[in-house]
Amino acid sequence: MALMVLKTMEAMGPLHGYGIARRIEQISGDRLSLNYGSIYPALLRLEQERAIVSEWGMSENNRKAKYYRLTAAGRKQLKQETADWEEASAIVARFLAAKESL
């Protein structure tokens, strides 16, 4: 979840919680259907880790909304986690491939 949130924010710039949740769903091609509410603990955790910061702003429809923005530390964390994930999935992929060849 943290990785998806960070990636979304890197792509979209400052965004509010609703926007992030929406975006994640869209990117997954609606294959990933999540409870929007569950995004907030993840955001809070990232904020506590200083990967993102938040401030209140106005949405495109003139609604007051809390915007989250990626920090430098967040970018670094994203890079790290992306690398970790890629490595992990590569290992799993290789593992699966090996099994098939048996």
Next chain:
Amino acid sequence: MKTLWRVWARVTGLFRKNWRDREMAQEFESHLQMHIDDNIRAGMSPEQARREALVKFGGMEAAKESVRRTSRLLWIETAARDVRYALRGLRLNPGFATTAVLSLTLGIGASVAIYTVADNLLLRPLPYPDAKQLVMLYEVNQPRAVRHNVISPANYFDWKAQSSAFSSIGGFFDFHIILGDGKRTEEVDAQAVSGEVLPALRVQPIRGRIFTPQEDKDDAHVAVISYRLWQNWFGGDDAVIGRQLQVNSQPCTVIGVLPPDFYFNTRTSDIWLTLGLNPSENLRKTQGRWMWAVARLKPGVSLKQARAEMTGIAQRLEIAYPEFNKGWGVNVEPLRDSFVGEAKTSLMVLLGAVTLLLCVACANVANLLLARYSTRRREMAVRGALGAARGRLIRQLLTESVILGLAGGISGVVLAYFAVAGLVELAPRDLTRSVQITFDLRIVLFAFLLSVVTSIIFGLAPSIMASHGDLNRGLHEESRTSTGSGSRMRRWLVVLEIACSVALMAGAGLLFRSLVGLQNVDPGMDARNVLSFRVTLPTQHYKEPQKKIDFFAQAADKLSQLPGVRSSSATSYVPLNGIGAATGVKISGQPPAKPGEEFVATIRTVLPGYFRTMGIPLKRGRDFNAADDVESTPHRFIVSEAFVRQFLRDEEPIGKQISAEMDKENPFGEIVGVVGDVRDKTLDNEPTPTVYYIHSHLSYGEMVFVLRAENDAMSLADPARKVINGMDPELPVSQVRTMETVIRQTFASQQFSAVLLGGFSLASLLLAAVGIYGLLAYSVTQRTREIGVRIALGAEPRTITRMVVASGARMVIIGAAAGLAAALALSGLMKSLLFGIGPRDPLTFIAAPAVFVVVALVAAYVPARRAARVSPMEALRAE
């Protein structure tokens, strides 16, 4: 780092709970609004749009709770809740809380107080940079097994020339001088130090400078003063540097002021003067052993290396100067060990004693807790049944013990703070002579740790036991049968308390018996109603010996005419005052002794009438008289019985010619009298052979007057002072004490340990008695119904009493046996503190448990009587 930030955010989150909740609600609201807007734009009805948004969001409350949980440190809040809960519990049961806190106050307070003293004396670095490299150098008198002898300046210079282990060696000795500035004269404690001492201690003067080695060599008339003297006498005036003062009537220039907290060897020195030794003189001819030496090890040189080197040097010196050094060696000792000296043993014993006391206090509280928890077993069972985790229950109970522990710790620190002040007052001089005792943050920190650790020790077992989730039994607790493991543990705790207390009492008993033994030692004189005080003549005004002789003779005469005075005299040193002089003696008609086997006798100078005044019996011959106290008469001596026994092989002493090496020339003189032996140094030392000089033949500029009063000796202090000041207003009168005080001070350290250990053992006796009483009273309450049935079935009240007392007696016997065994095993450590009895003194080891058994049985009897009075009808209805 990430984790740290998260923890920080959560800690701050604790304080912004409401704000955070509001903000979260707003954020969720805006989220929903945006979603609804989008849905409406996608063509839903407002009703439908709202529903879809809510569904998509998931459980609103669950999301909120999840955010909340993320935003806080859960355990702190739980802890706060536990604390509130525990406080409420303790408030509801003030009797329990007070007893527990009082026990802990006693235990922790005593421990902290003793620890403070021990820490200052044994652990804290001495206040000199790199103090670990500082050592004292002593001469060792091998035949007499004296390991801390004063040293000879001649040997001192040879050590300096031959050793390479030290970066410097300095000589010093403590004395006192008469200081005057033209207007005011006072006796002041002084230290004569060679040029190396202050630099070796690396002390920096706060004003002016310290001596140069050249000034020391020249014995220049310069002085460095203490901060205390600077403030009290000179009001902290900077102009003190360069001022001329009179030291023993000789001019002396102040060149520096040392920092406020500086002290060395004794804490009372106010002025430092040059030692002024001349190495070119043949010091072995002219001087004996009289000074001390301190040295700083070179960096990287170990104590062992230094010792090896010094032993070699001492052996060479022994061969080179057999007549002076035969049987003499060197002892290199860390400075701290020299400062602390004999006090170490007392302190270790006291530390052991407070540990036992603390054990008793802990056991007592653990016992109370167990009793308390056993009544809460049902509550615990219910909470367990409702899903409280066992760890959670234990934590909650432990919170309660930690609160008790901290409360005990806080009041213990307060107690210790005052106790330390009292201890320092009560402490023997050598304990605080050279080390300052301070009470500071370090001690408070220790007390805090101690209370937390003890509270976990006494709280853990009971809480584990109480949380032991036997749901079924817990809920059926109304049957009130005593629950196995809990009460077995309580019994063992009481046994532990008894064992510790008996061990403590045995230790205290040994010390008290020694103390009584010391007090009953016959010092060889009659110390009652004798006043002593010291008068020092400034050397300048009383240069000629005759002037000194006249002054003391006249003063003694005038003092004896004071109303209320039976007789008066004076001596160089009163017995049992810790100082004295000793030297070799020769006996005419006997071949000269082999080197190392010379006769050594204690030397005292006296005025006529000394023996009568001090109540020392004259055994043969006569006392000195006024005619002897003239310089021109031939030497005459009085010797002690030990002298006759050891050196004259019981031959007729009167008329024998002897000579003592006290001066440059020591003519032989006749023995005119023999007096009884007087104990010297301490009461537990055998009397040493003593030679008494008449003052005119060994005149000191400083004498101690002794007055025998008709009744209250202390009331003579003021009239005596007036007599002395009437003769010379500039003469200070100091150390005004009765002889009884002087004697008491010799066993001050035994008294100190005995009083403290006695106090501790009484406290632990009390705690243990409370423990026994509490346990039995509780078990009587629990067994009310059983006892009721027994009485209903015809049991005599006496039988019931006996039954309860017997259950207590069993614990007492096991505990006392264990305590005795422990005491027997440990008492050897106290050996050096004991006098007249062995560390396994049978009387003590019978009396200590006996006293305890009596107290314990009384404590058991009270609940037993209550048991016997149980009315069967009420007991059976009680449920």
